[in-house]
Amino acid sequence: MVTVSPSECEAAPKWSYALQLPHDPRAAGIARVTLRAVLAGHGVSQLSYTAELLASELVTNAYRHSTGPATLRLRGLGGGRLRVSVWDTNPHIPPPFDRRPSPVRPVPVDADGGRGLFLVCHYADAWGGYPLGDDLFGRGGKLLWCEIGPPRATGRAAAA
Template sequence: MATVSPSWAYTLHLPHDPRAPGIGRATLRTVLAAHDLLRLAPTAELLASELLTNAHLHTRGPYALRLRAMETGRLRVGVWDADPRVPSGFTGEGALVGVPPVEAEDGRGLHLVRACADSVGASVLRELGASKGGKLLWAECR
């Protein structure tokens, strides 16, 4: 009889602190090692790093790293923040516009996420009861 791995999910709440993206990446590596998914580490870490850094740079409050097992060998890396504005083109459909010039020092993060992820998406979360609203940007890799 075949066994099925139970699904799992982790959420790491992070303060608005410049060290938080690094702490998120370290936590991601620990979770992947615990679930025998270290082969996903290079891509998953890039996805988490870009999403966490964007949350830190473009929002004012805390944010959270969410890791969720999808089907076998597939991981969803998500980052929640309290700002409900979804970056243009980050809906999983269509291309991002405004590729930065070659000499630009920033502006490539979401382009990297879109290029390296198998799929991406965004959810706007409304204020409901205990919810904090905001948005969740996610990217999947396998």
């Protein structure tokens, strides 16, 4: 019989959900509602505001820049941390997810787009992306992800 010690299990996700989304402009809204319910069910509603913003931006990016379905994955990492990832069919890794570590520069005021992923990088504790090779079903694409944790204490609470 094989056993696993508790210290080995700490690296594994505490919980995980995957939501398959069609290529539909309503996908970001559906992702937000689902995320809100999952976080409430796991007692980490304090992450909802930021997590909804980040998931919405990643799903919107998938809708705008791919022609196929997307998958939102939510993973509880323990310690109140959350990983949000979105897979889509386009293998291109957009800036600033295509290079690390480099400073994220603000989007020019007159630019037509590019602010969504800038927001993800600004509000996430960690983020990244990588292309995925074709699997048995001919799906490739990319995965963009970000992680957030509980709000950090500031001011007098941090000093105490």
